[in-house]
Amino acid sequence: MTDDDRVFKALADPTRRLLLDRLFERDGRTLTDLEAGLEMTRFGVMKHLRVLEDADLVVTRRSGREKLHFLNPVPIRLIHDRWIDKYRERQVSALADLKHELEKEDSA
Amino acid sequence: MTTDTETMVTTQVYRVYIKASPQAVWDAITRPEWTQRYGYGAPVEYDLRPGGRYRAFSTEEMKAARAEMGGGPVPDVIVDGEVLEADPPHRLVQSWRMLMDPQSTAEGFTRLIYEIAETRPGVSKLTLTHELEGAPRLATFVGGDMESIGAGGGWAEVLSDLKTLLETGSSFHGE
Numbered sequence: 001m002t003d004d005d006r007v008f009k010a011l012a013d014p015t016r017r018l019l020l021d022r023l024f025e026r027d028g029r030t031l032t033d034l035e036a037g038l039e040m041t042r043f044g045v046m047k048h049l050r051v052l053e054d055a056d057l058v059v060t061r062r063s064g065r066e067k068l069h070f071l072n073p074v075p076i077r078l079i080h081d082r083w084i085d086k087y088r089e090r091q092v093s094a095l096a097d098l099k100h101e102l103e104k105e106d107s108a
Numbered sequence: 109m110t111t112d113t114e115t116m117v118t119t120q121v122y123r124v125y126i127k128a129s130p131q132a133v134w135d136a137i138t139r140p141e142w143t144q145r146y147g148y149g150a151p152v153e154y155d156l157r158p159g160g161r162y163r164a165f166s167t168e169e170m171k172a173a174r175a176e177m178g179g180g181p182v183p184d185v186i187v188d189g190e191v192l193e194a195d196p197p198h199r200l201v202q203s204w205r206m207l208m209d210p211q212s213t214a215e216g217f218t219r220l221i222y223e224i225a226e227t228r229p230g231v232s233k234l235t236l237t238h239e240l241e242g243a244p245r246l247a248t249f250v251g252g253d254m255e256s257i258g259a260g261g262g263w264a265e266v267l268s269d270l271k272t273l274l275e276t277g278s279s280f281h282g283e
Contacts, residue, residue: 003125028119059123059235070121073252077264078124078271 003056007075010055015040016048020057023071030066118243120251122236124267128274130224133232134197136270137222146279147266150186160191162202183207189217198224204238206246215243234270236263 001009010016015038022034035045049069052058059072126133136142140151143164150164164187171182186208193201203217219239227233240247248254252262273279 027121056123056125059121061119061121061237070119072121072123073264074122074124074267077261077268081265081268081272 003075004079006055007057007079010051010057013048013051015045016052019045019048019052020071023058023069027070028061028063028068030068034069118240118247120238120240120247120263122238122263122267124234124271125227126232126234126271126274127230128232129230130197130226130232132274133224133234133270134200136274137200138196142273146269146273148260154191156191156194156196156200158192158194160194162189162191162204163187166208189220192219206249209245209249212243212246212249215246218243218246234267236267238263 011020018038019034023029031042031045031049034049035042038045049058053060056072056075059070061068061070128136136146138152138154138156140153143150143152144167149167149169151167153161153163153165155161163185166182166184166186170186174180174182187204187206189203189205191200191202193199200222202220204220205215205217206212218241221235221237221239223233223235223237225233225235238250240250250262252260252264254260254262269279
């Protein structure tokens, strides 16, 4: 599985998106804090967090005895940058093709 | 416990894996010939020892972009700080103050930690931790919240671009 696949897979689940939304509102939260109000077992929330960590969308840091979860936006940014780049390239190549076509017609 | 958590809320953590050696990543962060080629393109100056000076400089492009948007003049030094810890090519701790915006400058120095670990041969894990206590204004800039007004996408954009540059030889934003 590629990095992108892991990101899309992680984002494909509503609970995981909700967890990311919670971290977006307030970053650096504990598991206890994140699971509050979710109708899910602690184990279930941990499993979702693991998927988010595997995709690098969540990075954990220790602070004393606590494990804090941080939202890491870089993987989403990478996808964004790469796609914009790709579309831009396509536009350029479409223009190049057009130029090529028009010049061919001219010489015909 | 509550105090700890509240303190950490002001911290931002970014991570990216790069197909490059820790030394290459370290150079890309600390050498001006590299920093000009990605992100905001600002050449840096590092005196890589505790107490050493750090400065990042504005470019002609930045000045032109700001003028085009009708903003005020851009200072020659746009970020300053001090090296607190330098353990090449694995760990760099420094203070960091933005000088492009008076409100951010007034918030004073923040702390920046770069950690570079080789996870397997030729692959580096770069983790950037920005401690932004007492700097809510700066936090919106480096968090990319001001991108729509032309302030760039913050650290996420910079690190994405750094990865692209090191892996492909050319970056998205620089040339």
